[in-house]
Amino acid sequence: xxxxxxxxxxxxxxxxxxxxxxxxxxxxxxxxxxxxxxxxxxxxxxxxxxxxxxxxxxxxxxxxxxxxxxxxxxxxxxxxxxxxxxxxxxxxxxxxxxxxxxxxxxxxxxxxxxxxxxxxxxxxxxxxxxxxxxxxxxxxxxxxxxxxxxxxxxxxxxxxxxxxxxxxxxxxxxxxxxxxxxxxxxxxxxxxxxxxxxxxxxxxxxxxxxxxxxxxxxxxxxxxxxxxxxxxxxxxxxxxxxxxxxxxxxxxxxxxxxxxxxxxxxxxxxxxxxxxxxxxxxxxxxxxxxxxxxxxxxxxxxxxxxxxxxxxxxxxxxxxxxxxxxxxxxxxxxxxxxxxxxxxxxxxxxxxxxxxxxxxxxxxxxxxxxxxxxxxxxxxxxxxxxxxxxxxxxxxxxxxxxxxxxxxxxxxxxxxxxxxxxxxxxxxxxxxxxxxxxxxxxxxxxxxxxxxxxxxxxxxxxxxxxxxx
Ligand code: ARG
Numbered sequence: 275x276x277x278x279x280x281x282x283x284x285x286x287x288x289x290x291x292x293x294x295x296x297x298x299x300x301x302x303x304x305x306x307x308x309x310x311x312x313x314x315x316x317x318x319x320x321x322x323x324x325x326x327x328x329x330x331x332x333x334x335x336x337x338x339x340x341x342x343x344x345x346x347x348x349x350x351x352x353x354x355x356x357x358x359x360x361x362x363x364x365x366x367x368x369x370x371x372x373x374x375x376x377x378x379x380x381x382x383x384x385x386x387x388x389x390x391x392x393x394x395x396x397x398x399x400x401x402x403x404x405x406x407x408x409x410x411x412x413x414x415x416x417x418x419x420x421x422x423x424x425x426x427x428x429x430x431x432x433x434x435x436x437x438x439x440x441x442x443x444x445x446x447x448x449x450x451x452x453x454x455x456x457x458x459x460x461x462x463x464x465x466x467x468x469x470x471x472x473x474x475x476x477x478x479x480x481x482x483x484x485x486x487x488x489x490x491x492x493x494x495x496x497x498x499x500x501x502x503x504x505x506x507x508x509x510x511x512x513x514x515x516x517x518x519x520x521x522x523x524x525x526x527x528x529x530x531x532x533x534x535x536x537x538x539x540x541x542x543x544x545x546x547x548x549x550x551x552x553x554x555x556x557x558x559x560x561x562x563x564x565x566x567x568x569x570x571x572x573x574x575x576x577x578x579x580x581x582x583x584x585x586x587x588x589x590x591x592x593x594x595x596x597x598x599x600x601x602x603x604x605x606x607x608x609x610x611x612x613x614x615x616x617x618x619x620x621x622x623x624x625x626x627x628x629x630x631x632x633x634x635x636x637x638x639x640x641x642x643x644x645x646x647x648x649x650x651x652x653x654x655x656x657x658x659x660x661x662x663x664x665x666x667x668x669x670x671x672x673x674x675x676x677x678x679x680x681x682x683x684x685x686x687x688x689x690x691x692x693x694x695x696x697x698x699x700x701x702x703x704x705x706x707x708x709x710x711x712x713x714x715x716x717x718x719x720x721x722x723x724x725x726x727x728x729x730x731x732x733x734x735x736x737x738x739x740x741x742x743x
Contacts, residue, residue: 285367285385302600304364307607309351314400315365315393316348318476319373321496322388325477329487331387336380343377344369365397366390387488389480391510391598396476398606400497402519405613406468407742409523412620413457413464414739417732419628420457424450424725429718431707432547432637433646442649443641443707444716446632451728456529458728461735463522468742471515474499478509481597507597516605517587523616524580530619531577534570537626541567546636551629554622569626573619580615583608638704644683647706648673651687654697668692 284293294302320341327337347369350356362368374381424447432449433440474497477483477490483506494502503509540547550567558564590604648669655665672690676683684701687693699705710717714724 284361284363285370285390299360299363302363304603304606305358305362305368307610308365308394308397309368310610311394311397311401311606312351312365312369313348314397315369316344316351317400317497318393318396319344319369319384321493322393322476323384324496325488325493326383326386328489328492329387331486332380332383336383339377339380340373340384343373343381346376347372364390364394366393387479387484387486388476389478389510389598391480392475392478392506394602395478395510395512396474396497398609399471399473399475399499399515402471402515402609403468406464406519406522407739409526409613409616409620410461410464410735410739410742412617412624413461413526414732414736416620416624416627417454417457417735419624420450420454421729421732423447423627423632424454427632427634430632430634430637431641431704431716433641434716440640440643440646442710442716443646444710445707445718445721446634446637447725448716448721451724453529453533454728454732456532457526458731458735460522460526460529461739463525464519465738465742467515467518467522469500470518472500473503473509474501475503475509475512478503478506481510482506511594511597511599511602513587513591513602513605516609517584517591520580520584520587520609520612523612524577524584527573527577527580527612527616527619530616530623531574533627534567534573534623537630538567538570538574541565541570545640547633547640549631549633550626551631554626554629569622573623576615576619580612583612641707642703644701645673647700650700650706650709651693651697654700655692658692660692 284290287293323332323337323340323344326332327334332340347356350372356368356372358368359371362371370381370384373384427446427450430446431443432446434442434444434449474490474494476493476497477488490502537548537550539545541550550565552565554569556566556568558566587605587608590601594601651669651672652662652665655668656662660668668690672683672686675681676686684698687697687701688695690697700709707717708719711719713720
């Protein structure tokens with residue numbers, strides 16, 4: 275049973291004859307994970323304390339005493355000299371308790387006109403605003419690694435695939451930048467989520483605002499928020515911003531899993547397109563010959579975990595009545611976990627991609643089979659006036675015959691009345707890729723402008739990022 279002392283230390287003890295049972299505290303306590311919000315909690319409290327001064331609730335002297343105590347608590351948390359007590363249910367309780375220990379009686383005024391409901395919403399928004407910037411920085415690093423490999427690849431081409439079957443040749447740089455553009459959209463989504471969450475809930479109180487002369491707008495400005503809440507019920511219960519941020523990083527993780535999967539495939543003996551750097555690959559405890567693409571696999575695996583975190587949060591939010599409900603405490607662990615995991619994944623994947631070596635010759639050889647020029651042969655017939663459906667059928671027939679009879683496709687093309695020697699050059703090495711020249715296409719002519727656009731886009735995103743730092 276909790277002692278009377280512990281009872282006196284809860285934030286709500288006045289109403290209760292007995293303190294909380296251990297079983298309740300064990301379920302309720304969130305300190306282990308919301309400690310992470312300590313710096314934001316102190317920032318939020320500082321803004322609130324200044325608001326209390328403006329409202330005439332604190333004297334200048336009292337304000338100074340509380341701010342000084344908050345500074346000290348912040349320092350103690352940074353240098354790990356802060357001692358948590360068993361009664362510290364969450365970071366808000368711990369900070370307030372310590373402020374009161376340091377500042378004395380005046381500490382009891384800190385929570386005037388405020389609830390942990392608007393406090394936690396404020397903390398989490400401050401945290402998420404900053405966390406998003408961190409993720410974007412890591413994405414930019416991966417985009418740079420893709421760009422570096424794309425530049426080094428020069429005019430190397432490989433088969434592009436559909437259904438994982440060789441389809442048409444594309445430049446390796448084009449293939450790499452396909453991943454890069456997806457990452458640009460992820461950055462955009464993250465900034466977009468950040469713009470929408472940039473609203474201060476401080477001043478909403480428990481759910482309905484305050485009878486005291488507090489000014490939420492001044493608090494918002496002081497905390498660097500772009501706007502203030504319009505509805506106090508919404509302010510304390512809205513977790514859209516967590517869900518939206520988690521969707522953006524889950525989508526990012528899904529993109530990373532696709533890149534990871536290709537690295538896994540490309541590192542197989544069957545493909546042999548990439549040689550993993552020793553320090554970014556793992557061995558087998560039993561089979562001495564193995565060199566495993568564990569980074570790609572972990573990235574692939576973690577995307578599943580992030581999808582779980584996102585759907586878990588949405589399930590928590592579903593059908594919650596207004597306004598604050600304790601269920602909302604379940605928002606933090608999935609968010610923190612998703613942020614941590616995607617950070618690890620981005621960092622490792624960037625290293626893996628940057629350090630690995632592509633086998634350009636093998637890629638080219640895989641793309642230089644005559645069959646990958648089949649579409650070009652059909653388009654050759656189209657240029658001679660044949661309807662595409664007929665041309666498709668003619669070339670399909672030649673490929674079928676070549677496979678069935680074991681006759682080289684070139685021979686059949688040469689002997690064909692509508693194709694003949696004029697069409698033979700289409701089967702030469704490196705020709706098919708040159709011909710994909712429309713905007714955004716996979717050949718060298720189209721790639722130049724694409725590269726320019728990509729470099730400009732990454733540069734603009736980098737500028738947005740450094741502005742948000
Ligand atoms: N630890 C709580 C959370 O994360 C803080 C809010 C508690 N509010 C309350 N009414 N019990 O949501």
